[in-house]
Amino acid sequence: MSKREDDASTIPETIVDRNNGFSYIRRRFFGKGGFAKCYELEKVGSGVIYAGKIVSKTLLMKENQKEKMAQEIHIHRSLEHRNIVKFYTYFEDTHNVYVLLELCRRRSMMELHKRRKALTEPEVRYFMKQLLEGVSYLHDLKIIHRDLKLGNLFLNDHLEVKIGDFGLAAKIEYSGQRKKTVCGTPNYIAPEILTKKGHSFEVDVWSIGCILYTLLVGRPPFETSSLRETYNRIKKCEFSIPSHISENAAAMVHSMLMPDPLQRPSVKQLLRSDFMTIGYCPRDLPPSILTTAPRFD
C-alpha cells in the first residue's frame, strides 16, 4: 500500500523537547521539501504556532546526510534578519529531528507565481528589494544560500519576504575561495556549478536573476521540456526577454545572467541599480495581490 504524503506514522501527535520539557501539538500538514515534512506545530501552554520541519532519522543514516542536516542547522540558527526565516530551536527524539521555524501564513512566492504569473513592476521592485536585502545580509556573513527559488521565499501575513531552506547553504571560509561541489540540485542553478568551474557568491546573483525574470515575464528564463535541454541553455546563457519588459528591468536581468560570474554585479550594486531606484516601489502590498494585480494610481 503506498504511503500517504502526510504519513505521520512515526511523528507523535504531541512532540516533546526532552531538553526543556516543552511540548508541541502537531496540527496541519503543510507539505514536504527534500527529506523534510512540514507541519503546523502549536506550543502547549503558550499557543504559539511554528512551522515544524521534521526529518525522519531513517533518512539520516548516512554520514553525509547527517552532516548536511547539521550544516543547515549550524548556518540557519546563527542568522537574525527581518528577511530571513527566524530559526527558533531544534531537538530530536528516537525517530526524528525537529526544527522549529517562523510560520509564514501566506506560504511561498511559488504559490503567488502559480496564481498570478507575471507581476507588475512595482510589485517586482517590492519583492526584489526585500530579497536583495536578505541576501546582502547573508553575503556580509560570507554565507551563500545556493538554492534561492520562489518556493524558498516565504511570505508572512504582511507579505514580507522571508528567505528559508538553508539545506544547500555554505560558508566562504577565506577571501577568494571557490566552492567546487554542492550536494544537491539547486533549482535556478548557475552555469559555473554545472561546468564545475568553482563557484561563490555570484551563484546567488544568478538565481536572483532567474527569480527576477520569472516575476517579470511569468515563466522561468531557461524552462524547456527536458532537464538536459534546460541545462544546455543555462550553459549557453540562452534566454530572451519579451519586448514589453522595461529597459531598466531587462538591463538588470541581463547583468545578473552574465555567463562569466565575475561580470555579474554584487547584491549591494543591484540594490542601487536603475530598476531598483527609478520607479515606484510600494511600502507594503495588500493581500489581494495574491490573486489580482493591484492598480497603483
Ligand SMILES: COc1cc(C(=O)NC2CCN(C)CC2)ccc1Nc1cc2c(cn1)c(C)nn2-c1cc(Cl)cc(-c2ccccc2C(N)=O)c1
Ligand atoms: C500556513 O502556512 C503554510 C501553509 C501551507 C499550505 O497551506 N500548504 C498546503 C499545500 C497544499 N496541500 C494540499 C495542503 C497544504 C504551506 C506552507 C505554509 N507555511 C510555511 C511553510 C514553511 C515555512 C514557513 N511557513 C518554512 C520556514 N518552511 N516551510 C516549509 C517546509 C517544508 Cl519541508 C515544505 C514546505 C512546502 C510545503 C508545500 C509546498 C512547498 C513547500 C516548500 N516551499 O518547500 C514549506
